[in-house]
Amino acid sequence: MRIQGQPDVYSILNAVQVVKCIDDRASREVRYWTPEDGRPEKTGQYRAVYGMRIDPIRVGATRVFRPWGWTLSLIVSDEVRAAALAHLGASGVRFEEVCPQPPAP
Template identity: 50%
Template sequence: MSRRFFELSDDVSFPRRWHLSFPRSRQGREFEDPIQFNRGHPVDVEGPLQVSVEHAGSPLDFSEAGAKVPIVHVKVASIFAEQAPEDVQLIPVNVEGQPDQYLVLVATRLIRCIDEKASQIRLWTHADGLPEMAGTYASVRDMRIAKTQVGKAKVFRPEGWEVALIVSGEIREALERKGATGARFEEV
């Protein structure tokens, strides 16, 4: 049976949910590179980080804070640590007003795997006025991946479209068994 993979994202339709701010350093300062957590490689930051609740609501087990940075409850983090220890970095984060432990989930693998023929992609062109972006993905919809490129990875970001967090079917099943709130899955 072929392995299945899913884009894991924030279920923004979850009723009365909270919304989190972008993580800050343990001293409360903004990071110079705000998207470093989504580049598909380990980051060099010292935790615990700080996250504010921008909009009060139900705490979730999986949330994307500012810039789509995954913030996970310790019960979700334990699944990633057990099933994909080579694929993730978990950084402690204090979420304002929460006694429970949360962590920033960093996918540490970047894999060139987007199936451009099976996905709906649009590339930046020189006509878009951003010559440094020409030839790179401007959008990727209905993403499909070349599973042969993934190897043994269970968590990764696709090269060129790092905004997507991809997890294996095994990770999805474990999260669903655990009843993780806030997670949405779309097969890729």
């Protein structure tokens, strides 16, 4: 995409797919809103997710998505990261592994 008056080419990604995939037990820490927090409309939803891990079985073949309940994060497959984003020289992004590695044989 070209933006008038800007010399660089821009790409925009609109990730609208949401997958219920956060693995609460494998993640370092997850917190939920409780009735005591005084936000009844949020009770039972994620309040914080640290060291997020996702369940690859729930993700299936999906390559770009946001995790249900924590849409602040954008999840991309390693193939998308390597082939598209790294190749394009995307700036302003940070990558963290969220899918556990398969056990060594």
